[in-house]
Amino acid sequence: MTATDFDKLAKIYDAERVSPWNDLYERPNTIKLMGDVNGLTVLDAGCGGGKHSADLLAKGANMHGFDLCEKMLDFAKEMLADQMDFKVASLAEKLPYEDAQFDRVLCALALHxxxxxxxxxSEFHRVLKPGGKVVISTHHPFMDHELAGGEDYFAHTLIEDSWKKPDGTLYVRYWRRPLTQMIDEIKAVGLEIDLIKEPQPVPEAAEKFPEAYKKLTTQPRFIFFLLKKPN
Ligand SMILES: C[S@@+](CC[C@H](N)C(=O)[O-])C[C@H]1O[C@@H](n2cnc3c(N)ncnc32)[C@H](O)[C@@H]1O
Structure with missing residues (x-):
């Protein structure tokens, strides 16, 4: 997808709306995996509207963020511009940061x-200090396998999907790869895998969003990685 495609996502983005998938499942779990970030320098890669950055700033991190889509960055800047640095940059290109600049990199729901x-x-590896960590959340390969018709789990395929949102339907395209490919790609750049998690939503989701809660507690939705750059 291009920056213009993500402009459409920005059009229906609502920072105030509580999403069971993002606010009660994905974000609490990635923030937990980030651990104690007090005083650490952290990069939010594909930061979108900046909600993860806001949580990490509240935990004492020195935050930097980038995204491909300027309109998504506008939401983040509106909330946090006076507290952190934002850049327009692409995950698919060399990043505008120094070697070994960061203690932690977070990449939430952007790599797919x-x-x-x-x-x-390899850019996350380059910009991390030795011993630094990366937290990634991305679509679970099993969920996308079903969406793609369940034919070839081991294929690396482009999926076209539509997300129904309260303000309209968003047509999206993203890449599905099997878990084994994710692991091979991580190891190929010299990052070590500390943890692979399939976590649960927070308990309050049960009461507020019973349908989503049932789905999230019975089917894998996203997959979470904690990676380390060796010392
Ligand atoms: C689903 S949103 C996630 C945003 C944020 N990380 C979160 O979880 O709230 C995906 C984000 O990835 C960004 N994105 C997609 N492709 C990108 C790329 N090649 N480089 C940088 N950002 C990208 C989009 O602009 C969008 O803001």
Whole structure:
């Protein structure tokens, strides 16, 4: 997808709306995996509207963020421009940061838009200090396998999907790869895998969004990685 495609996402983005998938499942779990970030320098890669950055700033991190889509960045800037630095940049290209600039990199729900993970993963490795960590959340390969018709789990395929949102339907395209390919791509750039998680939503989702809660507690939705750059 291009920056213009993400402009359409920005059009229906509503920072105030609570989403069971994002606010009660994905974000709490990635923030937990980030651990203690107090005083650490953290890059939010594909930061979108900046909600993860806001949580990490509240935990004492020095935040930097980038996104391909300027309209999504506008939401993040509106909330946080006086507290952190934002850039327009692409995960598919060399990043505008120094070698070994960061203690942590977070990439939440953005990597499945990128066909070839070798550039973003080797860039995360480059901009991290030795011993630094990366947290990634992305579509679970099993969920997308079903969406793609369940034919060839091991294929690396482009999926076209539509998301029904309260303000309209959004047509999206993203890449599905099997877990084994994700692991190979991570190891190929020299990052070590500390954890692979299939976590649960937070308990309050049960009461507020019973249908989504049932889905999230019985079917894999996203997959989460904690990676480390060796010392
Ligand atoms: C589903 S949103 C996630 C935003 C944020 N990380 C979150 O979880 O709230 C996906 C984001 O990835 C960004 N994105 C997609 N492809 C990108 C690329 N090649 N480089 C940088 N950002 C990209 C989009 O603009 C969008 O803001």
């Amino acid at each position: 838009y990128v066909e070839d993970w070798s550039t973003p993963l």
